[in-house]
Amino acid sequence: MTCSAIWDDVGLPAWGTAPRASFWVAVEQAGPWGAKAFTQSRLDPAVGAAIETAALDAGGRALLIRRPIARGEQADRPVRRVYLAGGLTGRPWLLTGQVGEPAEVLTLPWGELATLDAVDVLRRVDWLAPLDQGVLLVCGNSKRDLCCAQRGRPIALELEREHPGRVWECTHTGGHRFAPTGIVLPTGQSVARLTVDIAAAALTAADAGRLASETFGPWHDRGRGHLEPVCAVAEAHVRELTGETDPAALVAVDSGDSTVEVTHTDGRVWTVRLALQEHPEQLPESCGKAAVAARTWSVLAVS
Known part of the structure; x- marks a missing residue:
């Protein structure tokens, strides 16, 4: 049984498992990916390593993406699509462009991407332009985990038929045990156990900045x-309690001792007390790996 099937059977929550990132950069790279895709693909490994490192060092995340099409059609194109999502602490924005050489991505102002607004980035990077619709990246890196092949790739293929050009397979995002998983841009929300209907709703909401x-x-x-x-x-x-979909409406501040104060822009305040609890059974977090202690977040009280 795959790791995601085991976690589904146990019914454990996905809260709090999103990959950490203050911005997202996605770079098109067709063809096969190895487990360490930035250095194990058709991309020059030196360039791939430099892009991945630049993003991590700046507090963001870089992913490789490819069109969800038949493997035999996965040919390199003369230009590559690039997405850049930022402004995550306020009003998220999404830029896109094409580069002839992947090394051009290294010209991004990496050290400031976590804080720059879209206008500032556009002034500095002439090959980017605003994108006013959402994009969904679905983890399909099968060499990293079997669940990505069995669950991620089929849903990416189906979504591409219904939303052409707006859904991409992407490399490792963590959380194989919640496959199929996706990253919604520009908001940077990480979604577990994707379905076609949920993906469609996420794209529609992202179009409106929600x-x-x-x-x-x-x-x-x-x-x-x-x-x-x-x-x-x-x-x-x-958000689940209130149905609030505006990404900028809530501010969460850690008060210590697993207590968080969440403030709404309308003045409402919630004090949320949480616990990181250990499941009685050990479970695999990735296919083929040994079972480990399974820890998940629970909400104990809200006032």
Whole structure:
């Protein structure tokens, strides 16, 4: 049994498991990917390593993406699509462009991407332009985990037929045990256990600069990665309680001792007390790996 099937059977929540990132960069790379895709693909490994390192060093995340099409059609194109999502702490924005050489991505102002607004980035990077619709990246890195092949790739293929050009397979995002998983841009929300309907709702909401209420709750909402896990869980819980879809409406501040204060722009405040609890059984977090202690977040009280 795959790791995601085991976690589904046990029914454990996905809250607080989003990959940490203050911005996202996605670079098109067709063809096969190895387990360490940035250095194990048709991409020059030196360039791939430099892009991945630049993003991590700046507090963000870089992913490789490819079109969800038949493997035999996965040929390199003369230009590559690039997405850049930022502004995650306020009003998220999404830029896109094409580069002839992957090394051009290294010209991004990496050290400032976590804080720059879209206008500033556009002034500095002439090959980027604004994108006013959402994009969904679905983990399909089968060399990293079997679940990505069995669950991620089929749903990416189906979504591409219904939403052509707006859904991409992407490399490792963590959380194989919640496959199929996806990253919604520009909000940076990480979604677990994707379905076609939930993906469609997420894209529609992203077009309007919102989060989809269909993604709320512990079964699907892994959180937004610019937040510390404890804050991401508290924010996600308040969104589920209120149905608030505006990404900029809530501010979560860790008060210590697993207590988070969540403030709404309208003045409402929630104090959320949480616990990181250990499941009685050990479970595998990735296919083929040994079972380990399974820890998940729970909300103990809200006032």
